[in-house]
Amino acid sequence: MTISPPDPTAFRHVMGHFGSGVTVITTGSPESPVGFTASSVASLSLDPLLVMVGVATDGDSLAGIRESGAFGVNILSRDQEALAMHFARSDREARFRDVEVRTRSTGVPLLGASLAWLDCALHAEFPAGDHVVVVGRVESCDAGAGEPLLYFRGRFGGWLS
Template sequence: MTATPDLEAARPGSPELLRSVFRRHAAGVAVITAAGARGPVGFTATSLASVAAEPPLLSFGIGTGASSWPAVSAAEYVGVHVLGERQGELAMTFARSGADRFAPPTRWREGPEGVPVLDGVLAWAVCRVHARVPAGDHRIVIAEVVLGDPTGTGRPLLYHQGGFTGLRD
């Protein structure tokens, strides 16, 4: 027998409904970086997705009101960093408005194409931006992976129910 959705619990489409639904969806946590005119920028993203294998494309969303948006909107290349389960504080640093995200204790270096690359992450990639697709108050950035390092060790950091967590055995 198929479970029937509780239609009485369903609410009209709204930002609150969207947030409520996605609080129940566990998502991997990434930090997106770019070189900006005034220095490096970055933000925490839970919208990272694989798009295609040929060519190797990924996507992520960014709000047009985000402090990183002006640099990302102009960047030819971006960095994508997959965080490990012990990097919740790093994720919070890049999610916090007004924070100096690249100050210590954040460890990073200038990588290929001038992209800021974070140290100690599970995996990172430098990607060439192919498109910025309008989507409401956000843009979906589609980018091609051009190089990176997937050899970090550990388990992924997840975002679920409004907080950061790890996988459970």
């Protein structure tokens, strides 16, 4: 008896039950920024300090990370659902319109109003189906006060303790 793998719709439904934080990944330069909303982000190592991000192979984001050799992870706060949707829109050119950015160690744009941020140098990448797992070495990071924006079952929400 052979068992076939689930179809992508079933897989997406099941994975929707795994709550995750919401981030905006940024790269490029302040003059030519690239950014996208991502929830496939995780800490990877403390020695050295590494994070990993799943990046689709079919857009300009992966090319931007490779070209700049760096990326930012901007962790969104509970009240930034509109910002998450803004960076998920198909009009990539408009994503940074009216959005405050700053730079740190690597020079990639970081969002000015995120809950927390990590400025990362590209450390490694690994092919993973229709994505690439990008590993960044954390060059600098900081966090402010507030609650994170979470994503669960296709909806945004907040932390309930």
